[in-house]
Amino acid sequence: xxxxxNAKLQEMCDRVFAIDQSVRFAGVLDKMGKLLAGGMRPGIKxxxxxxxxxxxxxxxxxxxxxxxxxxxxxxxxxxxxxxREKIKIAVFPMQDGLILLLxxxxxxPHDRIISKVLELVS
Numbered sequence: 001x002x003x004x005x006n007a008k009l010q011e012m013c014d015r016v017f018a019i020d021q022s023v024r025f026a027g028v029l030d031k032m033g034k035l036l037a038g039g040m041r042p043g044i045k046x047x048x049x050x051x052x053x054x055x056x057x058x059x060x061x062x063x064x065x066x067x068x069x070x071x072x073x074x075x076x077x078x079x080x081x082x083x084r085e086k087i088k089i090a091v092f093p094m095q096d097g098l099i100l101l102l103x104x105x106x107x108x109p110h111d112r113i114i115s116k117v118l119e120l121v122s
Contacts, residue, residue, distance in 0.1 A: 006037055012100070012120060013038030019116045022108035024087065031097035033061035047086060057101070060091055064099050079114065090114060092121050 009028040016026040016038075025046075027038030035057055040046055048056065067077045080091040088110055092100040100121055104110055 009037035009098075015120055016100070016102065016117060017041055020104075020108070020113050022105040022110075023102055023113065024105060025101070025103040027057075027101050028094075029057050029061055029099040029101055031061055031065065031099070033058035036098070060101055061099060064091060064093055068093070079118065081110075081114070090117070092117060094121050 013026040013028065017023050023041060024044050025038070025040050028036045030036055033054075035053075046053065063080070064077070067080065071077075077093050079093075082089045083106065085106070087106050088104040090102045090104065090110070090113075092102075094100055100117070102113075102117065104113060
């Protein structure tokens with residue numbers, strides 16, 4: 001991917017961080033689960049190890065690919081959302097097989113964040 005494309009993806013991640021302080025992580029993955037841009041918000045400690053982050057990215061890419069198998073019946077996935085005991089995770093499929101991945105503080109409301117991110121990725 002050209003450096004200018006990575007810069008645009010990084011800019012998108014920076015814009016996601018600007019939406020709300022409760023965004024812990026904003027990153028763009030390719031369809032194989034490789035992190036192309038973004039990362040943890042400065043000053044936030046990840047809940048998982050670096051090795052587990054890579055596994056998580058691959059799992060998210062795989063789930064995203066599996067969801068697309070039902071696009072004909074249900075339409076394209078707009079976003080997928082998971083609330084866990086410690087964080088919330090949102091996945092936004094984008095063009096060219098890219099995936100925007102967010103993690104959010106669990107205690108904070110997420111509806112406005114999701115709406116603003118949907119505006120960014122559309």
